[in-house]
Amino acid sequence: MPTRRQVLAAVTAMAAAPHRAVARGRPSQGAAGSAGARPGWVAPLEGDISRLVTASMGSTQGWDRLAELCDTFGGRLTGSRNLELAIEWAAETMRRDGLEHVRLQETKAPYWVRGAESLDIMTPVASPLVMLGLGGSVGTPPDGLTAPLMVVRSFDELRTRASEVTGRIVLYDVPFTSYGQTVTYRAAGPSQAARFGALATLVRSVGPMGLRTPHTGALTYQADLPRIPGAAIPVEDANRLARLVARGVPVTLRLRMAAQTLADADSANVIGEITGRERPDEVVLLGGHFDSWDPAGGASDDGVGCIVTWEAARLMKQLALRPRRTVRIVLFTNEENGLRGGLAYRDGFAADAAKHVMALESDIGVFEPMRLGFTGNDRARQMMADVVDLLRPLGFPPLGPGGGGADIGPIAQVGQVPTMALSGDTTQYFQIHHTPADTVERIAPREVAKAAAGIAAVAWAAAEMPEALPR
Amino acid sequence: MPTRRQVLAAVTAMAAAPHRAVARGRPSQGAAGSAGARPGWVAPLEGDISRLVTASMGSTQGWDRLAELCDTFGGRLTGSRNLELAIEWAAETMRRDGLEHVRLQETKAPYWVRGAESLDIMTPVASPLVMLGLGGSVGTPPDGLTAPLMVVRSFDELRTRASEVTGRIVLYDVPFTSYGQTVTYRAAGPSQAARFGALATLVRSVGPMGLRTPHTGALTYQADLPRIPGAAIPVEDANRLARLVARGVPVTLRLRMAAQTLADADSANVIGEITGRERPDEVVLLGGHFDSWDPAGGASDDGVGCIVTWEAARLMKQLALRPRRTVRIVLFTNEENGLRGGLAYRDGFAADAAKHVMALESDIGVFEPMRLGFTGNDRARQMMADVVDLLRPLGFPPLGPGGGGADIGPIAQVGQVPTMALSGDTTQYFQIHHTPADTVERIAPREVAKAAAGIAAVAWAAAEMPEALPR
Numbered sequence: 001m002p003t004r005r006q007v008l009a010a011v012t013a014m015a016a017a018p019h020r021a022v023a024r025g026r027p028s029q030g031a032a033g034s035a036g037a038r039p040g041w042v043a044p045l046e047g048d049i050s051r052l053v054t055a056s057m058g059s060t061q062g063w064d065r066l067a068e069l070c071d072t073f074g075g076r077l078t079g080s081r082n083l084e085l086a087i088e089w090a091a092e093t094m095r096r097d098g099l100e101h102v103r104l105q106e107t108k109a110p111y112w113v114r115g116a117e118s119l120d121i122m123t124p125v126a127s128p129l130v131m132l133g134l135g136g137s138v139g140t141p142p143d144g145l146t147a148p149l150m151v152v153r154s155f156d157e158l159r160t161r162a163s164e165v166t167g168r169i170v171l172y173d174v175p176f177t178s179y180g181q182t183v184t185y186r187a188a189g190p191s192q193a194a195r196f197g198a199l200a201t202l203v204r205s206v207g208p209m210g211l212r213t214p215h216t217g218a219l220t221y222q223a224d225l226p227r228i229p230g231a232a233i234p235v236e237d238a239n240r241l242a243r244l245v246a247r248g249v250p251v252t253l254r255l256r257m258a259a260q261t262l263a264d265a266d267s268a269n270v271i272g273e274i275t276g277r278e279r280p281d282e283v284v285l286l287g288g289h290f291d292s293w294d295p296a297g298g299a300s301d302d303g304v305g306c307i308v309t310w311e312a313a314r315l316m317k318q319l320a321l322r323p324r325r326t327v328r329i330v331l332f333t334n335e336e337n338g339l340r341g342g343l344a345y346r347d348g349f350a351a352d353a354a355k356h357v358m359a360l361e362s363d364i365g366v367f368e369p370m371r372l373g374f375t376g377n378d379r380a381r382q383m384m385a386d387v388v389d390l391l392r393p394l395g396f397p398p399l400g401p402g403g404g405g406a407d408i409g410p411i412a413q414v415g416q417v418p419t420m421a422l423s424g425d426t427t428q429y430f431q432i433h434h435t436p437a438d439t440v441e442r443i444a445p446r447e448v449a450k451a452a453a454g455i456a457a458v459a460w461a462a463a464e465m466p467e468a469l470p471r
Numbered sequence: 472m473p474t475r476r477q478v479l480a481a482v483t484a485m486a487a488a489p490h491r492a493v494a495r496g497r498p499s500q501g502a503a504g505s506a507g508a509r510p511g512w513v514a515p516l517e518g519d520i521s522r523l524v525t526a527s528m529g530s531t532q533g534w535d536r537l538a539e540l541c542d543t544f545g546g547r548l549t550g551s552r553n554l555e556l557a558i559e560w561a562a563e564t565m566r567r568d569g570l571e572h573v574r575l576q577e578t579k580a581p582y583w584v585r586g587a588e589s590l591d592i593m594t595p596v597a598s599p600l601v602m603l604g605l606g607g608s609v610g611t612p613p614d615g616l617t618a619p620l621m622v623v624r625s626f627d628e629l630r631t632r633a634s635e636v637t638g639r640i641v642l643y644d645v646p647f648t649s650y651g652q653t654v655t656y657r658a659a660g661p662s663q664a665a666r667f668g669a670l671a672t673l674v675r676s677v678g679p680m681g682l683r684t685p686h687t688g689a690l691t692y693q694a695d696l697p698r699i700p701g702a703a704i705p706v707e708d709a710n711r712l713a714r715l716v717a718r719g720v721p722v723t724l725r726l727r728m729a730a731q732t733l734a735d736a737d738s739a740n741v742i743g744e745i746t747g748r749e750r751p752d753e754v755v756l757l758g759g760h761f762d763s764w765d766p767a768g769g770a771s772d773d774g775v776g777c778i779v780t781w782e783a784a785r786l787m788k789q790l791a792l793r794p795r796r797t798v799r800i801v802l803f804t805n806e807e808n809g810l811r812g813g814l815a816y817r818d819g820f821a822a823d824a825a826k827h828v829m830a831l832e833s834d835i836g837v838f839e840p841m842r843l844g845f846t847g848n849d850r851a852r853q854m855m856a857d858v859v860d861l862l863r864p865l866g867f868p869p870l871g872p873g874g875g876g877a878d879i880g881p882i883a884q885v886g887q888v889p890t891m892a893l894s895g896d897t898t899q900y901f902q903i904h905h906t907p908a909d910t911v912e913r914i915a916p917r918e919v920a921k922a923a924a925g926i927a928a929v930a931w932a933a934a935e936m937p938e939a940l941p942r
Contacts, residue, residue, distance in 0.1 A: 067714055068718070070711070071711045071714050071715050071718075072595055072596055072715070072720070073596050073598070074592070074596065074598030074599070075598065081596070081597065082596055082597070082598060085596055121545070124543055125543055125544050125545065125552070125553055125556055126552065126553070127544070127545030127546065127553060128545070130907060209912065210682045210908075211681045211682040211684045211902075211903065211906070211907075211908035212684075212767065212906075212907040212908040212910065213682045213683075235912070236908070236910040236912050239912060240541075240542045240768075240910075243538055243542050244542050244543070247539070247542075249543070296683065297711075431682075432682065435682070435683075436601060436682075436683040437681075437682035437683040437707070439683065439707040439711075441680065441706070441707050441710060
């Protein structure tokens with residue numbers, strides 16, 4: 001990775017480079033880091049982009065703020081006092097930053113509380129296991145559920161052995177491949193096993209093996225099936241249970257969960273802006289989600305996504321840069337277990353959906369190697385690719401596919417909005433997301449600064465370019 | 472690492488090599504893996520040693536047995552039913568292996584129970600922390616102790632700021648350097664802070680940062696000072712508290728621990744032997760400790776030490792090898808919080824202490840790179856170094872210093888016994904020992920087989936050599 005000195009040298013050189021004529025070739029195929037031939041519309045932006053990048057890379061403000069958020073408020077599950085206080089802090093801090101029109105967009109949202117919980121082997125020998133209840137799960141009776149264990153490796157095996165399921169606690173011992181492939185056992189597992197009479201389900205954590213690290217996350221009950229409790233256990237605990245059963249040892253477990261879903265809570269998106277100087281009604285939307293699961297402060301999922309998008313606007317304010325269009329930061333609520341923040345934004349801004357010229361979400365961390373992705377038409381993609389090429393000295397690869405995010409999805413769909421995403425390395429991310437280990441220690445200050453720099457650059461370009469991104 | 476095929480080829484070649492004349496040079500300075508010149512007394516042992524090594528490296532029995540132990544019984548804290556049942560299982564299994572004079576050596580031992588426990592930030596914003604009470608700690612009142620936090624980085628700082636300590640919960644936020652240097656804050660921290668009026672102490676976990684992984688372990692109260700509760704918190708939680716305090720945020724914590732020490736429990740060492748064919752009263756003592764802390768099955772600390780020493784005897788039995796002297800396996804109880812097993816062994820075998828010709832303990836795991844160490848006089852060291860040179864094809868380095876172990880220490884001291892140790896890589900070991908992550912997943916079957924092979928080789932040599940190791 002380049003040093004700060006190298007980055008500063010690179011961006012200074014970038015700012016000083018003579019502007020080139022438009023080139024319709026694919027700059028992303030050029031030599032990495034070379035100035036290359038750039039289209040003419042980009043040239044007038046380069047100076048301000050280099051100032052934003054320099055300011056971000058020269059500061060640890062983003063990391064410091066992320067640490068302050070996570071240290072002070074801890075886990076920020078929807079409905080918790082932790083999230084409520086963090087929302088107040090964010091709005092106050094945005095105002096202190098000088099962001100404009102800072103406000104809360106209120107919404108009702110699901111309110112699930114974990115309560116006390118435990119999982120124990122009862123036979124052959126009493127021994128506690130590590131576990132985390134799944135978000136949205138029902139609880140057990142106060143004395144818990146005590147039942148024999150059944151281990152399956154797939155839904156196919158569950159169906160094949162359906163006659164054995166009744167009255168059992170089912171463990172889905174499914175090795176992690178990718179999040180997309182494996183998460184279905186966490187989300188749909190309880191209802192699928194309830195169909196055959198299971199009392200509860202456990203899922204081998206959806207992620208690589210950690211250090212006895214359980215991964216929580218939401219389950220989704222099917223409306224026509226009984227609701228049974230669901231919990232995640234670490235890979236090691238799943239292995240242990242599977243080995244016992246493979247040795248022919250009958251295993252009885254006791255699961256106790258005081259989890260419950262209360263009446264919907266009051267929550268809110270936090271919104272702050274840099275109002276556009278020429279077309280204030282046209283909006284570049286940037287954000288992450290401010291809620292997190294409860295076992296940790298949600299540093300990567302998604303405190304850092306909030307902080308780095310917020311930093312993009314703060315840096316513009318700090319440098320007294322006011323773009324042609326409005327840059328709007330939204331810290332969405334309730335992504336983890338309801339998406340009510342994203343839905344409330346869509347509903348509240350539906351009339352202006354088509355005025356959103358670009359929407360960017362950061363919700364896959366900022367672990368290196370990080371990248372920017374885009375979803376939209378080819379001409380818009382090429383324009384943003386030209387901007388991302390300016391970030392090569394920072395180590396950004398050419399613009400990839402895959403814009404969007406859960407929270408910006410609803411408004412983007414209504415407004416046919418071109419979307420972007422900043423994404424970190426997924427291996428590191430899925431190691432710790434939804435676990436007690438999602439802490440700020442794992443994120444380098446430079447990663448935060450770089451992500452903020454990259455977002456500031458593409459946001460500035462989208463907000464400042466003469467004509468809005470084509471859609 | 473060599474493949475199993477390479478190892479078999481190497482040990483076969485070793486067994487077939489012509490015997491060499493004695494060489495008084497230092498074979499350990501020769502080319503690694505070369506047959507070198509070996510002293511004449513070693514030659515008659517080489518064939519049987521190669522059979523032991525081949526048998527061990529061709530089997531996963533050690534790993535399988537370790538998994539069975541940890542899976543079935545879980546944490547084996549002294550006094551627990553888990554340890555009691557595991558002791559019965561070990562004795563039965565030794566008998567099934569054909570070990571001789573299998574028996575329990577009973578002893579009373581300290582009986583500490585953890586009970587429910589928790590640590591919460593109360594102000595600025597309520598938020599749970601991860602913690603593990605320290606072994607031997609007193610509990611808190613039922614409602615817990617709620618007090619302001621004070622963070623110190625050393626005992627010096629504690630003394631300098633002694634006037635601030637009264638009525639506080641003190642965190643020793645001391646970065647991990649080595650276990651030996653840092654463990655004093657865990658062991659002595661509570662009494663040192665109690666001296667100045669602290670209500671309780673926390674210690675930054677004595678190990679490298681894991682994934683929010685707390686390290687428990689024993690504390691030691693000073694008799695003339697008040698007994699206050701002590702707990703360990705993960706590095707991340709210590710960082711969080713230290714950062715809050717560094718920002719000038721007053722932090723109040725609530726510590727709840729139902730820990731208590733009950734009347735001494737009945738426990739036992741498990742002993743099994745291969746009785747010597749010529750000098751049955753002369754003993755090669757091999758062992759590890761069978762108790763563990765409660766948060767995990769103690770795979771590395773020290774299930775594996777028990778299994779690999781036990782394997783050495785089992786392999787001799789399997790190959791119908793009966794050495795000149797007795798090989799005695801002892802699975803010691805209560806190493807973690809009392810050492811009563813080692814002391815009971817010393818007391819029970821005091822009259823025979825001088826008949827112990829060598830004692831070996833394995834209690835630092837078997838993570839590669841592993842090594843064998845020796846403590847004794849130069850002539851004995853050279854003899855065992857010559858034996859260890861036979862293990863170079865397996866990847867063992869020349870014999871190092873540092874024989875001994877906590878459990879064999881008492882008898883070795885009484886009998887002036889030459890001692891050995893098998894030790895694994897300490898970085899990996901201290902990452903997980905005393906944590907919930909001390910599971911069998913982290914140990915490779917080949918590491919278990921290799922450790923057992925190495926121990927079988929040196930045990931065979933010490934039990935079979937014509938004259939006992941000089942002391």
